[in-house]
Amino acid sequence: MGETPLPAGILIMLRSLAAFLLMSTAAFADTADGEALKAMSWDQILEEARGDTVNWFMWGGADNINQYVSDYIGGILKAEYDITLNRVSIADTVDVVNIVLTEKEAGVTDAGTVDLIWINGENFRSMKQADLVFCGYTDALPNNALVNWGNPAIANDFGVPVDGCEVPWNTAQFAFAYDSALVAEPPRSMADLLDWIKTNPGRFTYPAPPDFTGSAFVRHVFLYAAGGADALLGLFDQAKFDVAAAKTWAILNEIEPFLWREGQTYPNTVVQMNELFANGEVAFTFNYDPAQFGLAVQAGTYPDTTRSFGLNDGTIGNTNYTLIPFNSPNKAAAMVVQNLLLSGEAQLEKAKPEVWGAAPAIEISRTSDTVQAGFAAIEGHPSVVPAEELAKAALPELQADWLTAIEAGWRASVGN
Template structure:
């Protein structure tokens, strides 16, 4: 069996530059004097505050981008912006729950969080979030309202978190060695059996590993309607049976015999570059470009989605209910939603994170960001259930 026998996927990009517009208020957008005064009061209150922003710290590109953003926020608003690097935002959720239990309703230790999915659901249910605040941000006018920004893993956001970027689960391959990669999970299993040891996925509960499980389950069950609802214990075994059967077969022919798994997306990229894996996984369709720019991946690599589409979601920014610097956090989020900040974030040589703004407000490569057909996330309760069962079966 030859790698060339697999059906090809044409990598597409959306071309066309849009004129850059500063994040200052659009003259065509009407805002009442009272809202102008209200936002001015927020900016005035924010000056001199220090914002502690809890966010994943596992990417050098993201960390460098946040350093730049912090410099801009300090220069333009007099707000100090500190990126508190965490490995899992669930750590921050636990901290906020502890502060809630202790009755610490003011001067909290966290001012701003990068969240979505299960963590948002948990924070919302436990009343850990400030708001609604999102539509009062001047930069809200630039957001693409056609995106699914009102729900987070099927949970209504209710203005408690601001959309920041678009995530899509895609794969990266080297066109020099694999022109026609598998375009479904069925083909992926066939490929793994034909070329043992050349495919794998990150170990759950790492975010990309769990996303792999959800995406696989959606295809195997033809997106069973129960996946959009809270997981029911009585139905879980039956719905997920095809998943475990698939993984039992896949692990036998996976990288290192399914006894060991990459730690995350960064390791899959390294293993792809080393020639140990034929596919790497990422939740950013533009990650391939920044990796090429930094020399992490060959210029012959490309990103693609399976034929059914890419598991997709919006990632968000939120403010805890007891944040000490609530005004500073709003100013920081407003800046991060500005065309200036979103254009830089979407620059494929900087981060390449697809923007949540309308394309007309973006400049450079951010305006050409590629996006694939979307597949909606399951209800967030499926995440923990899948992780627990995976660990029980394969975690030792």
């Protein structure tokens, strides 16, 4: 019988495996201590950040946004700050919340995998509630001066006070899109839209909540049923909810047989609905970020004749942010990234329709003359309704507890 073939080989393998594994876990904390950073000057923070890598977890499904982040932002960071930006594409932000949560549960307090997250809404609430966020440092960012924190739509993320835990990146307001070659005159109010749905069976649908966009559509119906947002602002109120919810479910159940596939099923995600719209199966799509319509036309996904609009009764607006988790080991570098994202130049670049078309989160009047001139010179994409026009009828976002109740109620009363 033969000698064992590989005793030496096994030893070498185990040894190098161990070495390899140790090497890859060498995540020594350099600027994990956020309190120490808060005591530093901005120049000291820039110095601390040099040579670091920022792992920025963000939704990665739009090539334009990816290119803006990797090429434009990443290029400046490397050239001017000696910071490497590692954009980590994710399909759903809730996965990142889970990573940080699980790390906290396992006692990983200064060597987390995530340095920066593109986030808002329910995910922010979850992270804040579980104490997963690095807070109270935003005043240290020089470009924080460009942010109008007096605007409640910026100081609150879906009704949850930001409290220096997030830095705004973009503002957005919900809008509808249609193909002007197929629909001559779209309905301009919620009442007209509901009528349109009933007279055009099978041509409308909305993604099943808890899809972010589908949930936002249901909230528009909820606000319409409640007769406006004013009574619903502030903390969750069960009595008010019950009244408005009953009306909302009645409306949604009434239109259900007139929806795509007779309402027996709903798209899982906004992407599935976009696909239905692109292929003419439904007449409308909608999005929290109208710039997406322009990007989709540029990519050839939607027809060139795509146009978008808001509702006369108003559409919901929100702000999206970047956030540093409590256990990020590269907080200094992540702060430098956030500061750069807020700069007038970076906000101007992403406002260009060929780049992204995202509305700025800063006050343009506080920026330099060159930047102001740049913003003034931007010609919007014909498929994207201008932010100023949408802003004429804006609705505030409800607090996160309302959202949860509406989503649960929809599942129980409509989408079953």
